[in-house]
Amino acid sequence: ESRVSQATKEILNILAERDIKATFFILGYIAKRYPELVKEIDAAGHEIATHGFWHNLIYQQDEEAFRKDLRESIDILEGITGKKVFGHRAASFSITNESLWALDVLSNEGIKYDCSIFPIIHPRYGIAGAERFPYQIKPGLIEFPPSTVKFLGRNLSISGGVFFRVLPYSFIKNSITRINKAGKPAQIYIHPWEIDPAQPRLNMPFDRKIPHYINIKHTAGKLKRLLDDFEFAPIREVLKIE
Template sequence: MEDYYHVAAFAKVIKPSEWDQWPSRVEANTQRLLQVFSDHGITITFFILGWVAERYPQLVRDIQTQGHEIASHGYSHQLIYRQDPQTFRRETEKSKQLLEDITQAPITGYRAASYSITRSSLWALDILAELGFTWDSSIFPTRHDNYGIPGSPEEPYRIITRSGASLIEFPLTTAKVWGQSIPAAGGGYFRQYPYALSRWLFQRASDNQSKPQIFYLHPWEIDPEQPRVPNASWFSNFRHYTNLKRCLPRLERMIQDFPFGTMSKSLGSTRVERELHVTELAQQPLTE
């Protein structure tokens, strides 16, 4: 859960020190989403940025009160592979403590900013385990210019870290099409694909809804009235602003077409059979 000015696409034109200068829309957009989820009688998992939780603790409580799961999205939405381990540990611990202080409950799940646990930042998994996280959802088994571990498992699996600790990894959804892993998890893909294609890919990935899959969305993605960020590249603008008006109606169709629940509930009902040592994830190509 982040605001529009936190996204990696605008990192070159909006510095973290300038975030407070932009009008925030995360509270209103999140409340709109909470109403949608309430109307449909579903609960989901919110990955909350520590920076947001620090400024809107009541919003975090509202999410928790309505039965949704709270997980960590780090503190300042920085890409892990551009941080050193000490900075990552400090920020992640700060975010976890903030959320636990607000919710008075343990925070056990984590998702990296822009899925930035890649082959170059697998060291972060050791730190997550040391801080008490038991599951992660940061690895995208696809190719992308900013993230992804191509060839990594597409269903939940256990990762053994270099220190011998373990985490359950719930990877972002991809669908196999002609042997290629096509992203189907939501977000920008959901806005850019026609809805029929998103539905088909998600159905294919879930094996006709027999396997749990991840669908994600950011609060800013349902907000076509958000301020436009000047000086961003045309490609960043395309990724960020495409089909914002269509996102909320599409989300409601998605909720009607597929069952939804929290990450922990899905993992609790899933038999995790595959186990990989982190050194295997670092291989390219990954051994099947």
């Protein structure tokens, strides 16, 4: 069994133990390679959304290439589950000021919500000053940004990736509590590889190696604590998209 299947099933088990349903953003090429895994996620009652087909950055594509990649991913996911795909998350949050044209493509292809615009300053992605909470970005299209908290006058990500692995659990918990007390939903994301501490160590540049592997052995435990401390639901349900 592949590492991606094993790690995804571990996430499914963690969620099932707590009777929590989530949204899984799935790459088209992974779905094509592991259709039974997609069926298993769907059968467990989770929402299936698209992460594109090849994990190509949107701002490195033209409109036609992105449309083809998106359509291919939607077709494969809908073909496996028999259910409409409503949600999208870009590879590496690559809807930036240079690629806002992608929102029209999403809307035209029937996507109802997007989770790609990170309201932070980052060298590879993000739109500083973008809205922090769900909002209608175009008619019929809701943007649900990854969660951030105001810290020392700037937006700090608490929602996933290296931020989730490095920040103290108490800080993340307090931040989500603040967001919820303001009447807003928080969004947390996790990749299957982040709960696979035994994965082979790849030879990559130092500035990428540290964020990729740091604290990876603690991710599953941190995720379990978070799921025990808060209520979670699929994004489509949170946004009340029919």
